[in-house]
Amino acid sequence: MNHPTTDLDLLSINQATTKIQWTLKEAINGYQAQGIHGISVWRDKLAEYGVEQASHHLINANMTVTGLCRGGMFTASTPKLRQVSIDETLTAVDEAAAINAQCLVIVAGGLADGSKNIVQAREQITEALLKVLPYARSANIPIAIEPLHPMYAADRSCINTMEQANDLCDLLGRGVGIAVDVYHVWWDPKLEEQIKRAGKERILGFHICDWRVPTRELLLDRAMMGDGVIDIAGIHKMVRDAGYTGYSEVEIFSNEWWNKPAFDVVSTCKERYLEMMRKA
Numbered sequence: 564m565n566h567p568t569t570d571l572d573l574l575s576i577n578q579a580t581t582k583i584q585w586t587l588k589e590a591i592n593g594y595q596a597q598g599i600h601g602i603s604v605w606r607d608k609l610a611e612y613g614v615e616q617a618s619h620h621l622i623n624a625n626m627t628v629t630g631l632c633r634g635g636m637f638t639a640s641t642p643k644l645r646q647v648s649i650d651e652t653l654t655a656v657d658e659a660a661a662i663n664a665q666c667l668v669i670v671a672g673g674l675a676d677g678s679k680n681i682v683q684a685r686e687q688i689t690e691a692l693l694k695v696l697p698y699a700r701s702a703n704i705p706i707a708i709e710p711l712h713p714m715y716a717a718d719r720s721c722i723n724t725m726e727q728a729n730d731l732c733d734l735l736g737r738g739v740g741i742a743v744d745v746y747h748v749w750w751d752p753k754l755e756e757q758i759k760r761a762g763k764e765r766i767l768g769f770h771i772c773d774w775r776v777p778t779r780e781l782l783l784d785r786a787m788m789g790d791g792v793i794d795i796a797g798i799h800k801m802v803r804d805a806g807y808t809g810y811s812e813v814e815i816f817s818n819e820w821w822n823k824p825a826f827d828v829v830s831t832c833k834e835r836y837l838e839m840m841r842k843a
């Protein structure tokens with residue numbers, strides 16, 4: 564990267580933060596216009612723009628792609644359906660390689676339809692990752708397992724703690740790591756020790772936003788950094804101390820912020836991020 568060094572050098576914005584307001588093209592331009600050089604891309608937006616066009620634009624805009632969202636959702640009631648999610652994830656690996664993403668983020672999947680067997684769901688996730696990994700390794704795309712808050716165990720991911728994600732990484736070996744999202748892991752009593760355990764090699768991303776009290780909606784009520792109760796600077800220090808040198812990626816799914824002009828959302832992200840860094 565040959566952009567000048569600024570305090571914003573390690574700030575990335577996950578385009579979900581402005582997903583209602585901006586296309587991928589607009590997001591690249593909009594983030595760049597405010598001096599931001601990191602972006603995490605969503606597959607639906609990428610498809611809409613076209614992989615090749617997006618790839619050129621990202622290069623020309625000097626954007627570091629901190630992640631592609633997402634692969635996974637591996638749990639399903641039949642082998643055929645499970646294979647569909649594996650095939651989709653392999654395609655996502657190709658797309659991640661095409662846009663030079665630092666990792667492919669995996670949301671593992673919750674309970675299979677009609678199932679109450681969470682142990683089996685976790686086995687299906689392991690099996691699927693074992694099938695995806697050789698291809699991801701050959702494409703040089705690190706697979707980032709993102710543990711999700713346990714409130715999503717039924718419908719999104721039954722990998723819910725850093726410890727589970729670390730155990731899974733131990734089992735799977737090379738080419739797989741963890742996306743640490745403060746929204747999902749801030750409450751975990753073992754957070755610091757498990758971040759340490761993950762270490763430099765395994766921490767592939769650091770996602771930030773805040774936890775509103777009270778949270779009014781399970782999925783779309785994430786708060787802007789500083790508007791909630793997460794010690795973001797504290798967790799940021801934990802990942803740094805563990806050796807992580809990468810970006811902080813703002814990822815806010817919020818009906819409230821999606822209703823504001825994207826330019827203002829991005830400038831607020833910047834302000835709050837810089838505030839957080841001052842506290843660090």
Ligand code: ZN
Pocket residue numbers: 709742744770814
């Ligand atoms: Zn995240």
